[in-house]
Amino acid sequence: xxxxxxxxxxxxxxxxxxxxxxxxxxxxxxxxxxxxxxxxxxxxxxxxxxxxxxxxxxxxxxxxxxxxxxxxxxxxxxxxxxxxxxxxxxxxxxxxxxxxxxxxxxxxxxxxxxxxxxxxxxxxxxxxxxxxxxxxxxxxxxxxxxxxxxxxxx
Amino acid sequence: xxxxxxxxxxxxxxxxxxxxxxxxxxxxxxxxxxxxxxxxxxxxxxxxxxxxxxxxxxxxxxxxxxxxxxxxxxxxxxxxxxxxxxxxxxxxxxxxxxxxxxxxxxxxxxxxxxxxxxxxxxxxxxxxxxxxxxxxxxxxxxxxxxxxxxxxxxxxxxxxxxxxxxxxxxxxxxxxxxxxxxxxxxxxxxxxxxxxxxxxxxx
Numbered sequence: 001x002x003x004x005x006x007x008x009x010x011x012x013x014x015x016x017x018x019x020x021x022x023x024x025x026x027x028x029x030x031x032x033x034x035x036x037x038x039x040x041x042x043x044x045x046x047x048x049x050x051x052x053x054x055x056x057x058x059x060x061x062x063x064x065x066x067x068x069x070x071x072x073x074x075x076x077x078x079x080x081x082x083x084x085x086x087x088x089x090x091x092x093x094x095x096x097x098x099x100x101x102x103x104x105x106x107x108x109x110x111x112x113x114x115x116x117x118x119x120x121x122x123x124x125x126x127x128x129x130x131x132x133x134x135x136x137x138x139x140x141x142x143x144x145x146x147x148x149x150x151x152x153x154x
Numbered sequence: 155x156x157x158x159x160x161x162x163x164x165x166x167x168x169x170x171x172x173x174x175x176x177x178x179x180x181x182x183x184x185x186x187x188x189x190x191x192x193x194x195x196x197x198x199x200x201x202x203x204x205x206x207x208x209x210x211x212x213x214x215x216x217x218x219x220x221x222x223x224x225x226x227x228x229x230x231x232x233x234x235x236x237x238x239x240x241x242x243x244x245x246x247x248x249x250x251x252x253x254x255x256x257x258x259x260x261x262x263x264x265x266x267x268x269x270x271x272x273x274x275x276x277x278x279x280x281x282x283x284x285x286x287x288x289x290x291x292x293x294x295x296x297x298x299x300x301x302x303x304x305x306x307x308x309x310x311x312x313x314x315x316x317x318x319x320x321x322x323x324x325x326x327x328x329x330x331x332x333x334x335x336x337x338x339x340x341x342x343x344x345x346x347x348x349x350x351x352x353x354x355x356x357x
């Protein structure tokens with residue numbers, strides 16, 4: 001996962017937000033969304049669960065095969081101003097899919113994009129980065145350099 | 155509000171229960187040709203599409219049912235997007251490839267032989283026509299007979315094209331192949347399966 005700051009184009013901003021939101025717990029997203037004034041919106045597609053076939057390739061470039069099915073939840077929301085947001089998440093958390101769809105729609109709205117980025121996406125991104133850095137630091141503390149092992153001698 | 159009119163509309167509020175109820179209604183209508191049935195209210199739809207047509211689309215259409223749209227519907231920008239979002243059904247230009255044909259201007263209905271008539275081995279692979287008509291409660295009366303009808307049944311309806319039943323007489327020679335028709339007016343629908351014949355017109 002990259003976790004870069006939001007890009008310039010709308011597509012990059014949406015992708016950047018999805019990278020964060022898809023990994024964040026639903027409760028955290030809901031907590032931060034609750035602080036924001038939300039515009040009126042309509043559910044185009046109520047949260048629903050389904051299966052998607054996950055396909056793979058042996059060695060990355062072999063013939064495709066069906067690896068197995070994964071549970072996916074999805075939702076779609078339209079703001080009354082016209083922006084349509086989509087949310088797809090692995091698992092059966094329909095509420096998370098709904099929240100992500102709502103965020104996706106708000107990011108496309110000029111009136112709400114900056115608030116969502118500042119109040120929801122950026123704090124979650126910072127939390128996620130801190131957690132990852134901590135895990136990396138803990139792993140680094142136990143790192144061993146095998147400098148005594150020299151290959152090819154003997 | 156201009157943008158709202160063309161914006162993507164929702165579908166069923168409760169997808170599973172509404173689709174089950176609509177399926178039951180359409181099945182019942184096919185079993186009782188000529189009887190007016192009602193689908194439930196509250197289905198989201200593009201403005202130019204009748205509620206009954208929207209309910210049928212959300213219930214019966216999926217990725218494996220190619221759809222043919224007549225000129226007014228294919229010209230409307232919101233219809234194709236709505237069908238694609240909610241049903242995933244491919245929209246085809248050739249009526250002979252379509253499982254369903256949605257017709258908003260039935261007075262300009264093309265020749266029925268341009269639609270899929272099914273094959274002798276698979277007579278079910280024919281096009282089901284869904285026509286938006288002016289009224290299924292007032293209009294000229296006609297008498298229908300056939301399987302599912304005890305004797306004859308009267309249908310008062312303003313149907314276009316005016317010679318619909320004459321055109322549907324190709325079903326007699328084609329059987330078991332043939333065209334099934336669903337007439338829709340708002341929430342009301344009437345099925346005219348391929349076995350139904352016109353017993354008497356006028357009145």
